[in-house]
């Protein structure tokens with residue numbers, strides 16, 4: 081980002097050519113191409129990029145996985161509508177079946193890519209997307225390196241590695257993964273995905289803070305009483321029970337999505353939106369988050385697990401009844417905690433974050449609640465029920481921003497009641513938001529790392545959650561339970577009530 085005012089009074093992100101952004105010639109190779117992410121997210125994202133002419137004619141897609149599929153069977157997984165508008169891409173799609181431990185898989189891949197460079201003009205640009213379970217990451221990376229595929233296919237080409245989450249399962253394993261990757265790939269070739277950063281509304285946190293003057297003066301401990309971040313899902317673990325048993329809410333959502341949103345909301349203004357300037361500020365913020373002492377963890381962190389619940393017509397199974405889940409499982413499907421940021425801007429302000437599956441609403445939001453006025457020139461009876469001022473950033477759904485404040489109730493007496501001003505993406509802008517994966521795939525193809533996670537950000541995030549995960553793993557106490565379709569365990573309410581506060585529950589309790 082260079083921060084210049086672009087045409088039409090827009091501020092553009094570095095390297096963001098706005099509506100003209102187009103991938104260069106090249107090949108995307110997806111490992112794990114027979115899987116859920118490829119079919120549900122990556123192929124539709126590529127289809128939309130093709131449909132909106134973001135991919136050149138000299139663009140090819142290769143799928144690699146262990147399952148046996150023909151090229152045609154692989155092509156049939158591509159969304160049908162856009163396929164009609166991207167015939168070149170679909171006709172030329174290729175599928176390679178092979179084991180990730182077998183060098184032959186990678187020799188065949190290299191031959192295919194060299195053929196594309198020669199015959200299809202893909203210019204030696206390769207992007208390897210690791211959409212496999214994490215245990216396959218290291219063998220793939222090592223065999224790519226051994227086959228020389230960590231190097232571009234031409235002197236002017238590029239070789240990039242896009243890696244899905246989870247990136248390690250703690251700080252030590254993330255460091256080891258980094259070491260293995262860096263034996264073949266330089267850090268600037270590595271694009272670690274957190275799809276939340278691809279959401280327009282998450283990027284809007286930066287627009288709101290840094291493209292306006294009115295918010296910056298109040299964005300600090302003097303005016304903000306508390307901040308809450310909620311990532312609530314109505315879905316349970318579905319078919320991903322096997323994966324989730326080893327992850328839990330803390331690793332699945334807090335370590336990545338929640339801490340990324342938090343970092344963007346709380347970091348200092350970067351000097352520019354150049355990738356390293358922005359990522360440096362995020363790292364500094366993450367470094368300022370207080371490391372909890374073991375003795376404090378039960379006071380600042382709460383976990384929970386959903387039990388059977390819902391309305392009688394729509395009774396949902398408990399977590400321990402889900403497919404692939406241990407009937408005695410102690411994995412958390414809910415996590416909440418109070419974080420403290422030890423820097424000048426935020427000292428003393430509590431940050432409450434929570435996430436959970438099978439909560440009553442799907443909602444991701446950031447709530448900044450302001451301090452009460454130092455003195456009210458009217459009686460308490462005139463402001464009965466008046467809520468504190470707040471700015472609510474709705475990341476999803478119903479994307480937008482609410483400003484909550486007090487306003488005079490019409491009438492002869494002077495009473496003040498809570499009112500809101502609303503900004504809605506849908507009614508304000510005609511433009512459609514790209515899907516998160518669509519945005520991030522195009523960024524990676526162009527080589528813009530701004531919305532990807534740098535190694536030190538990942539390590540800092542693990543530093544924050546590791547002690548809590550470890551404490552829970554060693555704890556002999558029962559895991560607090562909450563009924564499906566409720567707002568989490570009672571202990572999470574107590575976490576805030578101890579501080580004289582309460583959760584902002586969209587739609588009420």
Ligand SMILES: NC(=O)C1=CN([C@@H]2O[C@H](COP(=O)(O)OP(=O)(O)OC[C@H]3O[C@@H](n4cnc5c(N)ncnc54)[C@H](OP(=O)(O)O)[C@@H]3O)[C@@H](O)[C@H]2O)C=CC1
Pocket residue numbers: 111112113114115116117118145146147148180210211212213214215216244245246
């Ligand atoms: N699905 C989603 O919505 C999201 C997924 N992710 C991440 O993306 C990655 C892929 O997810 P998803 O597609 O759901 O995963 P899948 O479980 O569907 O696995 C993808 C493919 O990987 C192959 N695979 C499975 N087990 C192994 C193994 N032990 N070693 C090597 N290959 C294996 C399988 O193909 P085959 O047997 O043919 O080789 C499978 O089709 C994961 O890292 C996940 O955490 C991140 C965010 C969301």
Ligand SMILES: O=C1O[C@H](COP(=O)(O)O)[C@@H](O)[C@H](O)[C@H]1O
Pocket residue numbers: 313332333
């Ligand atoms: O990364 C993940 O995110 C999804 C939630 O993503 P969203 O874009 O629908 O908010 C979550 O369901 C999944 O467990 C997790 O792995």
